[in-house]
Amino acid sequence: MSQGRPKQGIQRSGRCRDFTGAGELPLDEFCKELGLPYEESPLARIASETRTAGVDIIDAKGATYYGIGAALVRIIRAILRNERAILTVSSRVPQSMQLGEVSLSLPSIVDRQGIARVLSVALNSSERKALEASAEVVKRNIATLSQTIPI
Numbered sequence: 001m002s003q004g005r006p007k008q009g010i011q012r013s014g015r016c017r018d019f020t021g022a023g024e025l026p027l028d029e030f031c032k033e034l035g036l037p038y039e040e041s042p043l044a045r046i047a048s049e050t051r052t053a054g055v056d057i058i059d060a061k062g063a064t065y066y067g068i069g070a071a072l073v074r075i076i077r078a079i080l081r082n083e084r085a086i087l088t089v090s091s092r093v094p095q096s097m098q099l100g101e102v103s104l105s106l107p108s109i110v111d112r113q114g115i116a117r118v119l120s121v122a123l124n125s126s127e128r129k130a131l132e133a134s135a136e137v138v139k140r141n142i143a144t145l146s147q148t149i150p151i
Helices: 029-032 040-061 066-080 125-146
Strands: 087-091 104-110 114-118
Touching: 066 087, 066 104, 087 114, 104 125
Parallel strands: none
Antiparallel strands: 087 104, 104 114
């Protein structure tokens, strides 16, 4: 890693708070490589807060449509400008991920054609289990809806 300008998300303050990138090391390995502390509990708290953020926003503002609107503007901009931007968007999961026929929100390259490709993400075993659990929840919910709503 170069000593020049730090990548977005990397803080050189001695704490490894977040790191995002395509095809990069998993966060725990990245922190280890740079000699930065890595703690699982703050990440678990962030993941939990992310799952319930919609409820918090509705409690505070009465709706989540501002965030949805901002996200849609970003996606549309990437398509119209053919940006090849890496965005987390929902699409059918590639067969290579071995999660079955399900759509999930994953980092993807978005260009004029829409989703050009879903990026592979290095996951540790607990992250992989969490992803598999999410896929199963989505499949179960679709199956339940399919029984109650005629398609």
